[in-house]
Amino acid sequence: MKTRTLITAGIIFALYSYGFSQHKFTLSGQIKDAQSGEDLISATVYNQEYSLGTTSNLYGFYSLTLDGGSYKIKFSYLGYEDQIVEVDLSKDQVLNIELGESGALLGEVVISAEKEIEDDNVESTAMSVDKVDIETVKKLPALFGEVDIIKTIQLLPGVKSVGEGTSGFYVRGGNADQNLVLLDEAPIYNASHLLGFFSSFNPDAIKDMQLYKGAMPAIYGGRLSSVLDIRMKEGNSKRFAGSGGIGSLMSRLALEAPLGERGSFMLAGRRSYIDVMGKLFQRIKTGEKQDDNQFYFYDLNAKTNFRLNEKNRIFGSGYFGRDVLAAANQGIRVEWGNSTSTLRWNHIFSPKIFSNLTYYYSNYDYFLDYEEGVTKFEWDSKLKEHSLKADFGFYLNPNNTLKLGLHSIQHNIAPGNIKSYENDELISEYDIQKNKSYESAVYISNEQTFSDKLKIDYGVRLSALHNVGPSKAFTYNEEYEITDTTSHTSGIFNSYLNLEPRVGLRYKLGESNSVKASYNRTTQYIQLASNGNSSTPFDIWFPSSERIKPQIADQVALGFFKNLNDNTIELSSEIYYKKFKNSIDFKDHANLLLNQNLEGDLRVGIARAYGIELMAKKNKGRLSGWISYTYSKVEKKIPTINSGDWYNAKYDKPHDFSIVAAYELNDRLSLGSNFVYSTGSPVTFPTGKYTFRGTSIPIYSERNGARLPDYHRLDFSATLKSKKNKHRRLQSEWVFSIYNAYNRKNAFNITFQQDEANPNTTYAEKASVFAIVPAVTYNAKF
Amino acid sequence: MHKIIAFLLISTTMTSCFYDRIELDYNQNENKKVIITGWITDLDEPQFITIQNTVNYLGENAPDPISEASVTLSDSQQGYELSHRSDGKYYLPDNWVAVVGDTYTLEVDLDGLTYTATHKMRTCPSIENFYAQEIEDSTLTDSIHVFETIFSFQEIPGEGDAYYGIDYVAGSIDKDTLFNGLYTNDDFVDGEYFEDIEISDYDRLFKEGDEVVLDLFSIGYETSEYLLDVQTEIFKGSPFDTPPANVRTNFTGGALGYFIASGAKRETLIIQ
Incomplete structure (x- = not known):
């Protein structure tokens, strides 16, 4: 309650101080990339003399209110040349800035350009946040040479992966479904292709991504553990441009161009060809035509934006991805995929007030057809989401930035409709109960600078869930048996309301040191029924209900941040403790597929996670990259599972060490390398057995009490760019990569086999997915 | 569904997969049960x-x-x-x-x-219309005449029933392995007539001259759930596997294992 009172008092004070700022003027505008016209997110706007500043928002907009007078304002962005602009502020002024990657800068206002890296690591209140530059991602070695942003995120401290080559990730003790993965604000419910080996994100279409592992800004909600906010490129507003690549598994192409003076568009697509290559190799090997099997994916990203006038700008973007897996000779066809569309309207009410209105639609669906003789079986499942969001930013003065907004989401889930046919005649239909719910939230937060040393970002989010009928709900006894059934007609039949305080503070200890602390509460109302480690397309999401209460997580974190060598090297260390309430897991031998009574198989308990994360990062120079180490622990305690005792979560991997490095030998040749080491994933191995009617039956003593062997891997890449030619627009490069360079056969799983020669003997067998994987990719852009 | 799961599993690991027999060192059977x-x-x-x-x-x-x-x-x-x-x-x-x-x-x-x-010990329904049928699938027969058995029975009205059936050559040890047989329960089919049930395992079909025995047991719903637990535990390897867990027991006092009492019916025929 104290936290909530302090937050309210702080916000009132910020608004009060706004009322007394009548002799001040506002400098505002847009910060863009000089070459492409793309908005620059989180660019710094700073006045050294008075130590006042701000950063650009997600749309490149900035606003800085100062007393009347002359100022030298520095605009900077990592990897770009700074611009220092002299401003005579006697009235509100609009100043649009374009920053360039090279020394050739635009505009008459430039008075100096000096390279300097900002010390955001030390200065900002943000902690538990990782921003990975997409260009850095492209320099690193990748599986099959295919650049994948999720795989790079897995190399960050506090982020775990389970299973070789998979694109799922686990943040600070949270399950994979506790990550909110946003693409242009629309959630992606299954962010992977090819059964988890590649993520849904085409690197050529992505501009920026940010991962929040804690200290969650109040604007975000709905998931417990992290937000991965990915923004697509708006499209080059300066000239027609393109990029693409041909790899061993897929090819991609992205095109972008201006739309007149005021807009631009971007269109990007990918298509894999594993099945085509597989058939070709088989035909060469056997000389026979192969069956008509299909195993491929494709995805499309599109975005456009148009500036109506100085105060209004609209954006439209969409994503469509599809995976297809079919074996004609076995009568099986499976398809799954996401699609999203987002419409946004930016409106500048005044130089101090920026607003954005968003509508998005997100869909995840899959179907499975199976034919055998005259019988046919069809299963389809859909998750649809519509959302409306209004966000406002009030740049009150250099010491206060107030944000508030309203969000509303409609979740529609049809977990499964199963039909069986005989001779094309429908003989039975089985419908797993559909459900509908509304998730809403209002939030307010303020980033306030109290002194040179102390800065606090505080806010609160009030979230709610309403379950809407018609619906049938079950009542259970203590043995989890159904004792009663209640039918709800249309309208709201169940509601939850939760208050989520968020506080983060920074206290500077010196010019290059600071300590930061944060507390945040997050609530999750929709979750994935997940039981195993493997990624499958058959996801079943379900909302909180009368019986399944919303999951709640409280996280506290404390960090020390230091910059070295004129901010070239950033050091960070964080410790965190996270407590989960209403944590869910499934009972032993639960059946998740086609289960009408899924809630009856759920068990609800608590969980805890804690850890320390250390990172040293070098952003500039010929050598860039990071070294990170994480020690962490995550455990659950859920009735009826593991005899009600604490047990390791399936993604509990205490030690995690990564080295990520990129080195530019010269203008044409650069090298990249990753090394990863982590404790093996927890597994449940049988400790004994007995025999019943000739069948050997395993006995277990503790869930997730054993571990797979430790995981480690070394990757290399070399990128050779074409010779520079001022008269040629086309730039190309060859990327040579080796995944798993020393050919370690990391365990994907361990199974147990009965020796055929001696039935009383059981032995362990390790399955590994990848040995050494060399790959070559050709990329080009113009 | 198993066919689909197997298909997906193969697809998941189609890029490459390596299997190695390994030595595992972990505590086993610390507390004998x-x-x-x-x-x-x-x-x-x-x-x-x-x-x-x-x-x-x-x-x-x-x-x-x-x-x-x-x-x-x-x-x-x-x-x-x-x-x-x-x-x-x-x-x-x-x-x-x-x-x-x-x-x-x-x-x-x-x-x-x-x-x-x-x-x-539940009453077991009678085995009806028990006969052998030659398999015509050329991929299975390999020029030898092989047969499967077929039978029918009337499911006993009233929920809570389950059945286990197994066919085997008289005098063989095939019946001594739990999953050479099949089981089902009366979910959604209570009181219905089970017609022309095929339970023969295609890995051990019958030949001419074989004396084939069919045993049908009335095991009750709870025991069919036990068999499902066991099946789940010993046929692991699918992407949909649930976490490993001990199969249920109906013993109190700390022992594991299972006790079944069932009414049973037995029929024999000679393949001709």
Whole structure:
């Protein structure tokens, strides 16, 4: 309650101080990339003399209110040349800035350009946040040479992966479904292709991504553990441009161009060809035509934006991805995929007030057809989401930035409709109960600078869930048996309301040191029924209900941040403790597929996670990259599972060490390398057995009490760019990569086999997915 | 569904996959547990239960039988003492007569502890229209004439029933393996007529001249769930696998294993 009172008092004070700022003027505008016209997110706007500043928002907009007078304002962005602009502020002024990657800068206002890296690591209140530059991602070695942003995120401290080559990730003790993965604000419910080996994100279409592992800004909600906010490129507003690549598994192409003076568009697509290559190799090997099997994916990203006038700008973007897996000779066809569309309207009410209105639609669906003789079986499942969001930013003065907004989401889930046919005649239909719910939230937060040393970002989010009928709900006894059934007609039949305080503070200890602390509460109302480690397309999401209460997580974190060598090297260390309430897991031998009574198989308990994360990062120079180490622990305690005792979560991997490095030998040749080491994933191995009617039956003593062997891997890449030619627009490069360079056969799983020669003997067998994987990719852009 | 799961599994790992037999070093069988298993029926043959200790899961481990237990089987009227003969097997006396419809209680006293389980011996429906049919699938027959068996039965009205069926060559040990047979329960089909059921395992089809035995057991719903647990545990390897967990037991007192009492029917035929 104290936290909530302090937050309210702080916000009132910020608004009060706004009322007394009548002799001040506002400098505002847009910060863009000089070459492409793309908005620059989180660019710094700073006045050294008075130590006042701000950063650009997600749309490149900035606003800085100062007393009347002359100022030298520095605009900077990592990897770009700074611009220092002299401003005579006697009235509100609009100043649009374009920053360039090279020394050739635009505009008459430039008075100096000096390279300097900002010390955001030390200065900002943000902690538990990782921003990975997409260009850095492209320099690193990748599986099959295919650049994948999720795989790079897995190399960050506090982020775990389970299973070789998979694109799922686990943040600070949270399950994979506790990550909110946003693409242009629309959630992606299954962010992977090819059964988890590649993520849904085409690197050529992505501009920026940010991962929040804690200290969650109040604007975000709905998931417990992290937000991965990915923004697509708006499209080059300066000239027609393109990029693409041909790899061993897929090819991609992205095109972008201006739309007149005021807009631009971007269109990007990918298509894999594993099945085509597989058939070709088989035909060469056997000389026979192969069956008509299909195993491929494709995805499309599109975005456009148009500036109506100085105060209004609209954006439209969409994503469509599809995976297809079919074996004609076995009568099986499976398809799954996401699609999203987002419409946004930016409106500048005044130089101090920026607003954005968003509508998005997100869909995840899959179907499975199976034919055998005259019988046919069809299963389809859909998750649809519509959302409306209004966000406002009030740049009150250099010491206060107030944000508030309203969000509303409609979740529609049809977990499964199963039909069986005989001779094309429908003989039975089985419908797993559909459900509908509304998730809403209002939030307010303020980033306030109290002194040179102390800065606090505080806010609160009030979230709610309403379950809407018609619906049938079950009542259970203590043995989890159904004792009663209640039918709800249309309208709201169940509601939850939760208050989520968020506080983060920074206290500077010196010019290059600071300590930061944060507390945040997050609530999750929709979750994935997940039981195993493997990624499958058959996801079943379900909302909180009368019986399944919303999951709640409280996280506290404390960090020390230091910059070295004129901010070239950033050091960070964080410790965190996270407590989960209403944590869910499934009972032993639960059946998740086609289960009408899924809630009856759920068990609800608590969980805890804690850890320390250390990172040293070098952003500039010929050598860039990071070294990170994480020690962490995550455990659950859920009735009826593991005899009600604490047990390791399936993604509990205490030690995690990564080295990520990129080195530019010269203008044409650069090298990249990753090394990863982590404790093996927890597994449940049988400790004994007995025999019943000739069948050997395993006995277990503790869930997730054993571990797979430790995981480690070394990757290399070399990128050779074409010779520079001022008269040629086309730039190309060859990327040579080796995944798993020393050919370690990391365990994907361990199974147990009965020796055929001696039935009383059981032995362990390790399955590994990848040995050494060399790959070559050709990329080009113009 | 299994075919689909297998297909997806293969697809998941189609890029490359390597299998290596490895040595695993972890604590096994630290606390030995008492295992009691028994499946008694009203068929006219010796009826017994087995008591053993758990053994290490990995490596070569023959069963570890227990011979010093005191075992009693009781119906609603009286109790019968079982006697140990060999290998941890305790037999009912020859004068024991099954009472179909009665609930049986098995009580085992061992080292000062008592383990108890109960199971109702349900009536088993008659096997009807039992015959053999030649398999015509050329991929299976390989120029030899092979056969499967087919039968029908009337499911007993009233929910809570389940059935286990197994066919085998008379005198073979095929019936001694749990998953050479099939099981089902009356979910969604209560009281229906099960017509032309095929249960033959395509890995061990029958030849001309074989004397084939079909056993049908009425096992009850709870026991079909036990068999599902066991099946889930021993056929692992699919992406949809649930986390490993101990299969259920119907013993109280800390023993593992399972006790079944079931009405049964048996028919034979000679493949011609």
